[in-house]
Amino acid sequence: MTTPDTFATTATRLRACRICRDAPLYGPPLPQEPRPIVQGSGTARLCIASQAPGTRANRTGKPFTDPSGVRLRAWLGLDEAAFYDAARVAIVPMGSCFPGLDAKGGDRPPRRECAERWRAELFEGLPDLELILVIGQYAQGWHLGRMPGGLTATVRGWRAILGRPGRPRVLPLPHPSWRNNGWLKREPWFEAELLPVLRAEVARVMARD
Numbered sequence: 001m002t003t004p005d006t007f008a009t010t011a012t013r014l015r016a017c018r019i020c021r022d023a024p025l026y027g028p029p030l031p032q033e034p035r036p037i038v039q040g041s042g043t044a045r046l047c048i049a050s051q052a053p054g055t056r057a058n059r060t061g062k063p064f065t066d067p068s069g070v071r072l073r074a075w076l077g078l079d080e081a082a083f084y085d086a087a088r089v090a091i092v093p094m095g096s097c098f099p100g101l102d103a104k105g106g107d108r109p110p111r112r113e114c115a116e117r118w119r120a121e122l123f124e125g126l127p128d129l130e131l132i133l134v135i136g137q138y139a140q141g142w143h144l145g146r147m148p149g150g151l152t153a154t155v156r157g158w159r160a161i162l163g164r165p166g167r168p169r170v171l172p173l174p175h176p177s178w179r180n181n182g183w184l185k186r187e188p189w190f191e192a193e194l195l196p197v198l199r200a201e202v203a204r205v206m207a208r209d
Contacts, residue, residue, distance in 0.1 A: 007042050007090070007125030014038060014096060014118050020111040030111065034097045037063050040090030042125055045205045047090040047132045047168070048072075049139040051175060052110040058098035063091045071176040072135075077199040078206070088206060090129070092122050094138045106179070110138055129168040130205045133198075136175040143170055152187065158194055162201075171198060 015038075020030040037053045056066040062084070064072055073083050083089060095110025096118070102108050119142065123129075134143045137151045144161065147154045154161075155172045162171050174180050174190070184190060 005042060007040050007044075007122065010118070010121050010125050011038050011040065014122070017096075017114075017118070019113045019117060020095075020097060024111075024113060025116075026112045030097060031100045032058075032098070035061060036096035036114075037061060038092055038096050038122065039063060039084070039086050040092065040122070040126060041086045043087050043128055044090040044126055045088060045128055045130045045208055046202060047092060047126060047129050049132050049134045049143060050091060050093045051136045051138055052093050052095035052107065053098045054107055055098060055101075063093070067178060068176045075173070075176065075195055075198060076133075076202045078202065082206060090126055092119070092126075094119070094142060115142060130208070131201055132168050132170045133173055134170055135173045140172050144172065152183070155187075155190065155194070158197075162197075169201075171201065173198070 015036045017036055018034050019025075021034050022029070024030070035053075035058055037057055040047070050063070053063060054066055054068070057063050063069070064083070069083075073080065076083070078089075093110065095112075095114045097111065097114065099108040099111055132143060134140045140147070140151065140154050144154065147157070149156075151172075151174060155174055158172055162169055164170070173194075174183055
């Protein structure tokens, strides 16, 4: 039976993981010391299924401590205290370590070893989840399967996805990075239609005892 401390036990083991450096399965070893970052507890009702920590999160050991985090919290209608309340909010990236930078200065994709080894076990420790926010193509591919039309089509289909039967419910979002400013300008329905529903759903989940 899942107990409230299952997530904490798994997270402790995850934080000691060095698979991507010492025994990589996909590509070269992680170029820097691994620093797995994850947040949550067995009582969390909201989960942010994200991509991977960035450079600033890697330095601080805390997720979304950058402009992307500021934008994400604005989207959700949460202040920092609520966002970082592990008793209510889980943050489970597809790759728990900063994956390094590519030749253009952008973040590399999340390491595949991480989700394959740890993701199912982490979610087993989150029995009370009511809503999972799947951010970006990697999390959407894992939680929703590969859908035709890529990220834009997936996020456009948010009503049908959110309305699927069963719990936890799932809501797809783009990544809040500044690199997606152009996407946000091209897709005004996101702020006009999806964000009000997102904030209402988050407020409802966060208000539950």
